[in-house]
Amino acid sequence: MNPVEVAPVPAPDLREPLWLLEEWLREGEPVPDDFIGKVQDSVQAGDVEVLAARLGGRVVGVLVLAFRPNISLGGLFASIEDLYVRPEARHRGVGAALLKAADERCRGRGIYYVEVQVERGGAGAFYAASGYEPEPDVRVFSRSLVIRDRGDEKPEA
């Protein structure tokens, strides 16, 4: 039996799973409280789900799934925004269990297309092991905007 338990996190309980992502992505710096409030609103509205994986009751992995409208599909698709498993819990099927749970959450809503952005040299093999395929003709473009009265934005090129 796989001891990994995965479940969606109710909005009021988001702090603990998000702390894992803060540890990984923000060197432990907490996100602002008003941002947590926005994530809670999105979870309550059903636009976002945060799935937590537990081993022995402890949160060891988290997956953030966003549901977005797409005109060509004429419906919603799902995007994996973040996925993280604590280093000491890796290679025990936790990541795969989170992806499987995400599949089930999508199926439950009739959503059949799930995508994720992966850095070169990153988790591609992990996603491939769970049935994800690279989109050969897609590249991601982005830019950073200057927002006046905020000193933390990157300058425009």
Ligand SMILES: CC(C)(COP(=O)(O)OP(=O)(O)OC[C@H]1O[C@@H](n2cnc3c(N)ncnc32)[C@H](O)[C@@H]1OP(=O)(O)O)[C@@H](O)C(=O)NCCC(=O)NCCS
């Ligand atoms: C990627 C990550 C989520 C995998 O989590 P995990 O719990 O270790 O994954 P699993 O144990 O479920 O692995 C499932 C399969 O994926 C593959 N896999 C997992 N990690 C891999 C790696 N680093 N390289 C290649 N294949 C890998 C293996 O085939 C594995 O099956 P196996 O153990 O039977 O060989 C985890 O390493 C992590 O959090 N990494 C840092 C954050 C990150 O890169 N997130 C993804 C952002 S898009």
